[in-house]
Amino acid sequence: MTDHTLDTLSASLQTRAINTLRFLSVDAVQQANSGHPGLPMGAAAMAFTLWTRHLRHNPRNPKWHGRDRFILSGGHGSMLLYSLLHLTGYDVSLDDLKNFRQWGSITPGHPEYGLTPGVEMTTGPLGQGFAAGVGMAIAQAHLAALFNKPGHELIQSYIYAIVTDGDLMEGVASEAASLAGHLQLGRLIYLYDDNHISIDGSTDLAFTEDRAKRFEAYGWHVQKVEDGNDVEAIDRAIQEAKRDPRPSIIMCRTIIGYGAPHRQGTAKAHGEPLGDEELNAAKQNLGWVLEPRFYIPDDVLAFFRKAVERGRELEADWKMRLEAYSRLYPQLGAELKRRLAGELPEGWVSSLPTFPADSKGMATRAASGKIINALAPVLPELIGGSADLAPSNNTKIDGSPAFQKDSREGRNFHFGVREHAMGAALNGMNLFGGVIAYGGTFLVFSDYMKPAIRIAALSHIPSIFIFTHDSVGLGEDGPTHQPIEHLAALRAVPNLVVIRPADANEVREAWKVAISRRDGPTALALTRQAVPTLENENAAQLARGAYVLKDFGEPEIILMASGSEVSLILDAAQKLHEEGRGVRVVSFPSWELFEMQDEAYRESVLPKRIQKRLAVEAGASLGWERYAASVLGIDHYGASAPYKVIFEKFGFTVENVAAKARALIA
Helix, strand or coil: CCCCCCCCCCHHHHHHHHHHHHHHHHHHHHHHCCCCCHHHHHHHHHHHHHHHHCCCCCCCCCCCCCCCEEEECCHHHHHHHHHHHHHHCCCCCHHHHHCCCCCCCCCCCCCCCCCCCCCCCCCCCCCHHHHHHHHHHHHHHHHHHHHCECCECCCCCCEEEEEEHHHHHCHHHHHHHHHHHHHCCCCEEEEEEECCEECCEEHHHCCCCCHHHHHHHHCCEEEEECCCCCHHHHHHHHHHHHHCCCCEEEEEECCCCCCCCCCCCCHHHCCCCCCHHHHHHHHHHCCCCCCCCCCCCHHHHHHHHHHHHHHHHHHHHHHHHHHHHHHHCHHHHHHHHHHHCCCCCCCHHHHCCCCCCEEEEEEHHHHHHHHHHHHCCCCCCEEEEECCCHHHHCCCCCCCCECECCECCCCEEECCCCHHHHHHHHHHHHHHCCCEEEEEEEHHHHHHHHHHHHHHHHHCCCCEEEEECCCHHHCCCCCCCCCCCHHHHHHCCCCCEEECCCCHHHHHHHHHHHHHCCCCCEEEECCCCEEEECCCCCHHHHHHCCEEEEEECCCCEEEEECCCHHHHHHHHHHHHHHCCCCEEEEECCCHHHHHCCCHHHHHHHCCCCCCCEEEECCCCCCCHHHCCCEEECCCCCCCCCCHHHHHHHCCCCHHHHHHHHHHHHC
């Protein structure tokens, strides 16, 4: 037993506590007539051991920063987590369990961060929890290196997860496991529900490599527990994992649907209710009462609920140690409290540079790099890197080492060519708290990390995704690397703010939005090629999504664009004005921010009386029809050539924009 176990209990009480987890879970699945009973029945003993003997948490304050983190990466087994939360005293009632998978409940089919108290991570898309846990362990290690002092180790959280065959099959888990092993993230401990069954049947159908050797090759500490119901063996393995400096995976051989006489060990136990007959047979098999459903023995509940008082004690002790630390190290203590509270330092915006108008200008990726390095001294929590593209993405923080196993204080991250793991790790880093984490790659590779982006948006995680080389403007690398449909795809993600700034000063404003935005992720789309720095006193209006850059006389037509095409429509408007036309030029960096504005503001930028509107963007035209009568876009793949040639061949010239505008006016 570890020193923070709830208490010693009889074998009988322990067995009934584990079976309570099993049957609360399968009763809820049966009542909903929907769900996954197999994982909760097979993994209940693992979960029990972890939650009662190791997990440091406070059910009455799920956000206490000193807690350990637990992720149910196999989110389809969500009822196991909801049962744990209810039994240990979180604000998850028995009625909430009975409303599993129902409209308006806080117990949805898969766990959702921010909806259910105690859920640390939105899971269900397999591999996401596994990879996000790696990000949490990165953040823990980084903060520990910065703030822990001998005798005052405040940042000591373990990151635990229950992972599944499906998690280990997903590519994102392989990416993340490789990174975790390289970084030697020793406070990462995963329990593998090794039941040899997936939806199609036995894992022998498609998943036959030696998983132990695979993780040993990644640099993980690997243990095997032959009986996943052996609490003492699981406990010993977790204790051993804590002593090892490597990330750990404990392979627990379990039986899916354990106890169900006709379904245990079969694919039928995975994703459908047992049915009343099989459910009752399982209860009889394990010595459980048939009625009432959702039965919780009083002594079992009393045992689990000791987590409440224990959690209060753990948090009170941690806060006392934080205050002692703050007296010894007042500056570090104040900084740690600020960062854990998610508060930005006063005056951070004043660190941002302004850029003079310049016809040559710079690439917006280069401007972003300058902004990052202007922010870095005043926002020490700003950390990030790239998926092996740091020189191209301009993501490096000058003067800081790389985060490595022997330099945890480093703020620069080499994620390797692992875009998907990078996206998921950023989510974990930002969820852990105390850091503002960003990551970069080419816009075309946003496809590789789309599931992590979607999880960030669904979960309101403030991850910052930097996507450079944002159009055919990247040039000679050709259509394999030239994003076409990617802006449209990202804009379709609810709660993701996509910003494509026009020049260096709009990049500055885009970073202000990204840093300030705490209720969801931000994607910055940045150019490879240089773009002019515009004469523009209204760049701060970027925060409103779209704004009037310039009116050439009384407008009869509106030209709108994002990013590198803004300077193009500005030149075309000048040409049209010289011909006697009235033109409004609208910089339109973010649809999402614009839609957040009130009707009066949107009308002031795009008056309904002016219906002659042309949108110009070097990407798919899909979606622009909501704002413009005509679109100059690219609805085909690109080409390998110098970018100026590509723009000319695809019609992104002053002459062609002006011609399309004239056709609208006529």
